[in-house]
Amino acid sequence: DQQVKQNSPSLSVQEGRISILNCDYTNSMFDYFLWYKKYPAEGPTFLISISSIKDKNEDGRFTVFLNKSAKHLSLHIVPSQPGDSAVYFCAASEAGYALNFGKGTSLLVTP
Amino acid sequence: EAGVAQSPRYKIIEKRQSVAFWCNPISGHATLYWYQQILGQGPKLLIQFQNNGVVDDSQLPKDRFSAERLKGVDSTLKIQPAKLEDSAVYLCASSSIGGEAFFGQGTRLTVV
Numbered sequence: 001d002q003q004v005k006q007n008s009p010s011l012s013v014q015e016g017r018i019s020i021l022n023c024d025y026t027n028s029m030f031d032y033f034l035w036y037k038k039y040p041a042e043g044p045t046f047l048i049s050i051s052s053i054k055d056k057n058e059d060g061r062f063t064v065f066l067n068k069s070a071k072h073l074s075l076h077i078v079p080s081q082p083g084d085s086a087v088y089f090c091a092a093s094e095a096g097y098a099l100n101f102g103k104g105t106s107l108l109v110t111p
Numbered sequence: 112e113a114g115v116a117q118s119p120r121y122k123i124i125e126k127r128q129s130v131a132f133w134c135n136p137i138s139g140h141a142t143l144y145w146y147q148q149i150l151g152q153g154p155k156l157l158i159q160f161q162n163n164g165v166v167d168d169s170q171l172p173k174d175r176f177s178a179e180r181l182k183g184v185d186s187t188l189k190i191q192p193a194k195l196e197d198s199a200v201y202l203c204a205s206s207s208i209g210g211e212a213f214f215g216q217g218t219r220l221t222v223v
Contacts, residue, residue, distance in 0.1 A: 004153070006153075034211060036214075041216070042216055042217075043115070043202055043204075043214030043215050043216045043217050044154070044202070044214045045214070046211045046212070046213065049211055089153055089154070091153075095209070096166070096208075096209075097159070097166070097167065098144050098156045098159045098166075098167060098212075099144075099154075099156070099212060100156075101146075101153030101154045101155070102153050103151070103152055103153045104153055
């Protein structure tokens with residue numbers, strides 16, 4: 001049973017605009033949420049995280065928002081750059097346990 | 112800081128053969144994970160070690176898959192015998208306790 005869901009398999013955005021990637025989860029015990037970025041033929045690389053005690057975390061062009069009541073998180077990339085084109089995975093975990101991943105969203109940033 | 116090392120990068124075997132993958136985690140990381148990523152899916156946990164003990168192996172198909180972590184450092188994942196549906200990328204990751212996981216480049220397995 002998929003506990004982390006990314007319902008948009010792909011997203012295309014123009015360079016300079018905002019990219020918004022969405023993620024929903026079903027397990028209310030999850031307390032740590034992460035986004036990973038993956039290029040072809042490479043392993044996922046950590047991008048940004050947020051714990052359940054926060055509702056927002058910002059790191060440069062990347063911001064993650066968490067809405068616990070809706071069991072929803074989103075990743076905002078502003079401004080989007082062509083080098084951001086990759087597959088983005090949402091992941092969530094309970095303390096001490098491994099990450100549960102969504103299926104990923106393929107982001108294409110066009111010049 | 113050296114990252115998570117995995118070998119081999121690619122492996123092609125026939126069904127019913129056996130195969131083994133190796134992982135060297137980041138130095139000092141107590142937790143090691145093996146994930147399976149089938150094309151078009153997100154990574155799925157196979158097994159989680161903390162030091163050399165197993166934390167979670169509930170999704171490991173134990174009739175054909177086995178894993179060990181020697182002396183709490185390196186780890187090997189073995190499949191015997193392989194099936195066509197085992198074709199996937201096998202990712203190793205490590206983390207400090209409570210920290211984010213860092214992934215290796217993965218081993219792409221093709222079973223023909």
